[in-house]
Amino acid sequence: MANTRISYNSNLLHNIISPEELQQFNDAVAVAETALVKRSGPGADFLGWLNLPATTEKSTLVAIDAKAAEIREKADALICIGIGGSYLGAKAAIEFLSPSFEALRKPRVFFAGHSINSDYIADLLDLVTERSVAVNVISKSGTTTEPGIAFRVIRQWMEKRYGSKEAASRIIATTDPCKGALRQLAIDEGYATFPIPEDVGGRFSVLTPVGLFPVAVAGISISDLVAGAADAMSFCKGHTVEDNMAGRYAAIRNILFRKGYTTEVLANFQPQFHFVGEWWKQLAGESEGKNNTGIFPATLDYTTDLHSLGQWMQEGVRNVFETFMVLRKTRHTLAVPEFTDDSDNLNYLAGSSFETINENAYRGTLLAHIDGGVPSGVLSVDDRSARTLGQLFYFFEKAIALSGYMLRVNPFDQPGVEAYKKNMFALLGKKGSAELAAKLSLRIGGLGL
Numbered sequence: 548m549a550n551t552r553i554s555y556n557s558n559l560l561h562n563i564i565s566p567e568e569l570q571q572f573n574d575a576v577a578v579a580e581t582a583l584v585k586r587s588g589p590g591a592d593f594l595g596w597l598n599l600p601a602t603t604e605k606s607t608l609v610a611i612d613a614k615a616a617e618i619r620e621k622a623d624a625l626i627c628i629g630i631g632g633s634y635l636g637a638k639a640a641i642e643f644l645s646p647s648f649e650a651l652r653k654p655r656v657f658f659a660g661h662s663i664n665s666d667y668i669a670d671l672l673d674l675v676t677e678r679s680v681a682v683n684v685i686s687k688s689g690t691t692t693e694p695g696i697a698f699r700v701i702r703q704w705m706e707k708r709y710g711s712k713e714a715a716s717r718i719i720a721t722t723d724p725c726k727g728a729l730r731q732l733a734i735d736e737g738y739a740t741f742p743i744p745e746d747v748g749g750r751f752s753v754l755t756p757v758g759l760f761p762v763a764v765a766g767i768s769i770s771d772l773v774a775g776a777a778d779a780m781s782f783c784k785g786h787t788v789e790d791n792m793a794g795r796y797a798a799i800r801n802i803l804f805r806k807g808y809t810t811e812v813l814a815n816f817q818p819q820f821h822f823v824g825e826w827w828k829q830l831a832g833e834s835e836g837k838n839n840t841g842i843f844p845a846t847l848d849y850t851t852d853l854h855s856l857g858q859w860m861q862e863g864v865r866n867v868f869e870t871f872m873v874l875r876k877t878r879h880t881l882a883v884p885e886f887t888d889d890s891d892n893l894n895y896l897a898g899s900s901f902e903t904i905n906e907n908a909y910r911g912t913l914l915a916h917i918d919g920g921v922p923s924g925v926l927s928v929d930d931r932s933a934r935t936l937g938q939l940f941y942f943f944e945k946a947i948a949l950s951g952y953m954l955r956v957n958p959f960d961q962p963g964v965e966a967y968k969k970n971m972f973a974l975l976g977k978k979g980s981a982e983l984a985a986k987l988s989l990r991i992g993g994l995g996l
């Protein structure tokens with residue numbers, strides 16, 4: 548049995564979901580698990596992530612580590628260009644596993660192409676002017692607008708600074724193994740490349756080179772990350788809520804959804820979890836929000852947000868359930884010092900560690916929210932290690948895939964993201980969209996936009 552470093556506790560939900568009710572959901576767990584394993588459900592062409600931790604060759608990890616070592620040697624800044632699933636996994640891992648402040652990290656990994664903003668890119672290029680720079684452009688399709696235009700600017704900047712040949716040796720493209728615009732450009736320009744397996748979609752790609760290469764450059768053990776995910780394969784399988792931790796979490800989410808709790812808040816008590824939450828939000832939202840159904844995924848960072856949205860969580864609309872994501876062990880332990888004047892009346896905390904105080908903030912919040920009518924579960928995460936994070940990543944991927952099948956949607960497509968793109972392309976004058984552009988312009992005029 549794998550060393551389990553995460554656990555999901557649903558005992559606190561007994562007054563809302565009886566043990567019998569949860570047991571009755573075993574059938575749904577079994578059906579969803581079978582559809583995944585037998586590849587008989589919707590989106591079966593995109594299940595490459597399911598066995599990835601077990602099938603990733605050691606030689607693949609060695610090749611990623613070798614290129615990362617070369618970049619660490621050569622550059623002190625890596626700019627990763629990507630959006631959505633081509634950005635959030637690496638960002639989540641680096642934020643969770645690295646020191647809190649970017650300035651303390653070497654080499655520094657920066658992200659771009661996840662928004663459309665001149666100031667951001669101009670400021671980034673200003674910042675790296677004095678540094679030796681490498682670029683990792685990440686896009687499975689190779690045609691996504693945000694990273695595409697960011698890469699144009701950054702590529703031009705690199706070529707001007709280093710000359711075309713040297714610039715090309717500093718650019719690594721992570722993209723589809725055979726097709727697409729970025730693959731072709733990489734061939735034409737001679738960029739080093741990493742493949743994104745064809746059967747792995749963006750939001751399930753953190754354990755492919757999409758996530759692994761930037762993470763390796765940041766000095767994190769990708770072998771540990773993948774080993775953690777492989778651990779999770781053993782406790783996230785099976786046909787019952789007892790055997791299958793991911794199945795239990797997926798079942799709880801679906802039972803609560805059917806009872807009218809349509810929003811899930813993933814709440815953490817450690818700032819290093821912020822981007823794990825962002826990654827989860829995309830994974831859950833893009834996988835489940837379709838066919839006019841889906842649990843709305845939201846995240847909160849406590850105790851920060853207890854001083855903002857805490858009021859809403861305590862007394863707002865009761866359509867929310869909460870999953871507390873709790874870290875068991877921080878890397879440092881600071882204690883509160885004693886002051887004789889005690890002007891702030893905090894001497895009663897003197898000698899207590901921040902962790903003890905945070906633990907009690909968590910317990911107090913959990914009980915208050917339960918009393919306020921928010922069904923709550925607890926996801927415990929042992930520590931800030933790559934192995935533990937690997938378990939967490941895989942657990943969430945498997946749980947959301949199962950949960951999507953329970954919701955009767957295809958968790959592996961995202962047809963809805965095309966709607967805004969179609970409009971944006973037409974408004975920007977893309978060839979072939981004149982008719983739509985005319986219609987949109989009329990609406991825009993009518994609305995005074």
Ligand code: PA5
Nearest residue numbers: 631632633686687688691749750
């Ligand atoms: O999960 C997904 O598929 C999306 O979020 C994509 O990752 C995102 O749109 C970026 O796509 P691409 O890697 O093709 O640039």
